[in-house]
Amino acid sequence: MASITAKPFRLALLQLGSLTSSKSQNISVARAAVLEASKITPKPNLIVLPEIWNSPYAVSAFREYSEKVPKVGSKWNEVEEGETVRAMREMARDNGVWLIGGSIPQKDEQTDQIFNTCTVYDPDGTLVAIHQKVHLFDIDIPGRQTFKESDTLTGGKSLTTFDTPFGKIGLGICYDIRFPEMATIAARQGCVAMIYPAAFNTTTGPMHWTLLQRARAVDNQIYVAMCSPARHPEASYQAYGHSMVVNPLGDVLVEASHEPTTIYADIDVDLLNTTRKNLPVTIQRRFDVYPNIAEKFL
Numbered sequence: 352m353a354s355i356t357a358k359p360f361r362l363a364l365l366q367l368g369s370l371t372s373s374k375s376q377n378i379s380v381a382r383a384a385v386l387e388a389s390k391i392t393p394k395p396n397l398i399v400l401p402e403i404w405n406s407p408y409a410v411s412a413f414r415e416y417s418e419k420v421p422k423v424g425s426k427w428n429e430v431e432e433g434e435t436v437r438a439m440r441e442m443a444r445d446n447g448v449w450l451i452g453g454s455i456p457q458k459d460e461q462t463d464q465i466f467n468t469c470t471v472y473d474p475d476g477t478l479v480a481i482h483q484k485v486h487l488f489d490i491d492i493p494g495r496q497t498f499k500e501s502d503t504l505t506g507g508k509s510l511t512t513f514d515t516p517f518g519k520i521g522l523g524i525c526y527d528i529r530f531p532e533m534a535t536i537a538a539r540q541g542c543v544a545m546i547y548p549a550a551f552n553t554t555t556g557p558m559h560w561t562l563l564q565r566a567r568a569v570d571n572q573i574y575v576a577m578c579s580p581a582r583h584p585e586a587s588y589q590a591y592g593h594s595m596v597v598n599p600l601g602d603v604l605v606e607a608s609h610e611p612t613t614i615y616a617d618i619d620v621d622l623l624n625t626t627r628k629n630l631p632v633t634i635q636r637r638f639d640v641y642p643n644i645a646e647k648f649l
């Protein structure tokens with residue numbers, strides 16, 4: 352598992368601003384940002400949207416904004432789906448890019464449960480992966496930040512990776528990054544990067560946003576990226592911003608401020624493999640002393 356087979360690729364993180372309570376306006380904002388990022392030279396191969404970008408990030412809003420997400424593999428006009436899913440298919444296909452569609456509230460019609468769900472599209476607009484946020488953001492830092500996603504949301508039950516022509520990618524959503532097992536399992540499955548649509552806040556962002564990404568990157572010798580919405584002074588939840596990409600050495604390659612912007616990073620697989628060669632922890636694990644948590648996924 353020391354080295355990884357992948358190709359260099361360019362990543363774009365869209366730190367969307369001007370998000371409002373209008374879903375259709377938010378879709379227009381995302382559509383315009385994907386179009387603009389796709390015009391950059393060299394063109395990004397993989398574009399990422401932030402967590403919950405089509406709805407306010409509020410437990411009281413998730414059900415109202417939720418929509419149907421079809422099954423992995425579904426293509427155009429094959430299935431009934433929500434307007435945001437349809438728009439993301441178009442964004443990927445019209446711009447010829449892979450798209451990690453941040454996350455949106457998803458309604459499961461059968462169970463009536465709501466999930467915080469990331470969908471991924473290939474450049475034909477085919478839905479290739481779905482990740483439902485596994486660890487719900489239930490925290491209480493008195494006087495500073497209280498949030499209880501579990502008031503409305505149900506946690507996902509599986510881990511998610513997907514294959515692209517430039518390598519395997521692992522997915523998590525925001526709070527998922529605090530649980531190191533997910534990134535470790537993805538790395539041992541051969542992922543070149545863990546990518547997390549996210550929305551930390553102005554309390555937990557300064558504490559842990561950078562530290563967590565650098566930790567996941569160094570522990571697993573992979574790239575790590577988090578894509579946040581921009582800060583919005585009128586929103587009930589103040590997103591931290593600071594979308595970021597960290598390399599396998601733990602260096603911050605690029606970081607946004609809290610304003611609306613797009614950041615780009617070139618993923619260098621040689622650097623990943625050189626890091627693993629020079630610091631060979633991936634082949635020095637002592638599974639005779641402690642268990643391999645990834646075993647059942649390999």
Ligand SMILES: NC(=O)CC(=O)C(=O)O
Pocket residue numbers: 487488524525526527529550551552555556
């Ligand atoms: N919003 C989240 O899911 C997580 C977060 O803000 C944090 O972990 O801090």
